Amino acid sequence: MLANLHAHTARCRHATGTDREYVEAALAAGYRAIGFSDHCPWPWDPAEMPPGYRSNVRMDAAETGGYFASLLALREEYAGRIDIRIGFEAEYLPHRVAAQDELFSRFPLDYLILGQHSFGDEWLRDWSSIPTTDESRLARYVDTCVEGLSTGRFLYLAHPDILRYEGPESVWEKHMGRLCDFLRERDLPVEVNLLGLATGRHYPSRRMLRLAAARGNWATIGVDAHSPDRYAEAPALEARARALCEEAGLPLREPPVPALSRAQPRT
Ligand SMILES: [Zn+2]
Numbered sequence: 001m002l003a004n005l006h007a008h009t010a011r012c013r014h015a016t017g018t019d020r021e022y023v024e025a026a027l028a029a030g031y032r033a034i035g036f037s038d039h040c041p042w043p044w045d046p047a048e049m050p051p052g053y054r055s056n057v058r059m060d061a062a063e064t065g066g067y068f069a070s071l072l073a074l075r076e077e078y079a080g081r082i083d084i085r086i087g088f089e090a091e092y093l094p095h096r097v098a099a100q101d102e103l104f105s106r107f108p109l110d111y112l113i114l115g116q117h118s119f120g121d122e123w124l125r126d127w128s129s130i131p132t133t134d135e136s137r138l139a140r141y142v143d144t145c146v147e148g149l150s151t152g153r154f155l156y157l158a159h160p161d162i163l164r165y166e167g168p169e170s171v172w173e174k175h176m177g178r179l180c181d182f183l184r185e186r187d188l189p190v191e192v193n194l195l196g197l198a199t200g201r202h203y204p205s206r207r208m209l210r211l212a213a214a215r216g217n218w219a220t221i222g223v224d225a226h227s228p229d230r231y232a233e234a235p236a237l238e239a240r241a242r243a244l245c246e247e248a249g250l251p252l253r254e255p256p257v258p259a260l261s262r263a264q265p266r267t
């Protein structure tokens with residue numbers, strides 16, 4: 001792949017490395033375009049949060065300016081060698097969208113990807129990756145992804161198979177088939193997530209790739225880098241991902257690199 005739009009920074013508190021190290025590692029691995037899509041800040045009202053709560057999965061809203069300043073400077077410095085896009089990976093949480101848009105409107109944001117890691121605010125700890133046999137949870141996950149993507153605010157869906165459903169295969173197929181059909185109609189890719197592949201997570205699953213192939217979808221690759229060395233490993237992991245897609249009969253294409261935002265940074 002020449003492009004990757006799924007990567008994090010140390011600001012999310014569970015990734016490592018400097019912003020520059022990510023750019024250098026991507027260049028060395030042969031990438032021509034990369035996007036930073038760190039876990040999005042939410043401008044929470046402290047009164048709603050558990051006392052003393054501090055996220056360990058995302059930056060604070062106050063760090064947003066530093067994120068853009070650093071990446072805008074790297075974009076300039078590396079111009080002509082590698083294209084840099086600035087985005088976030090965000091859950092679709094309808095009750096938080098307006099406040100988040102207000103925050104983002106101050107920055108030249110190029111794109112969002114949807115990563116539905118949880119239902120509701122994170123301190124509820126209602127994670128999508130908790131194993132479940134509850135069909136209503138699976139249905140709700142698919143409904144939320146479809147509703148979120150329908151708003152047009154997201155460029156693509158990260159790790160579509162993050163909801164860990166362990167009930168009957170026919171039930172899984174009924175709902176995930178709806179998701180695949182929706183993605184196909186919108187010409188959105190099914191992400192094959194290299195972090196999941198590298199760390200043996202339940203995604204990307206063979207059943208997802210097979211179902212997507214049967215529904216006529218196409219796939220792309222997300223490195224989901226949480227450390228710069230994931231870029232060094234990406235070519236080898238990509239070869240594994242490619243083999244899985246070929247086995248499933250799923251076509252693989254480059255991710256949809258967005259145009260640069262025309263918004264100017266405001267303070
Ligand atoms: Zn992460």
Ligand SMILES: [Zn+2]
Pocket residue numbers: 089115117158159
């Ligand atoms: Zn994610």
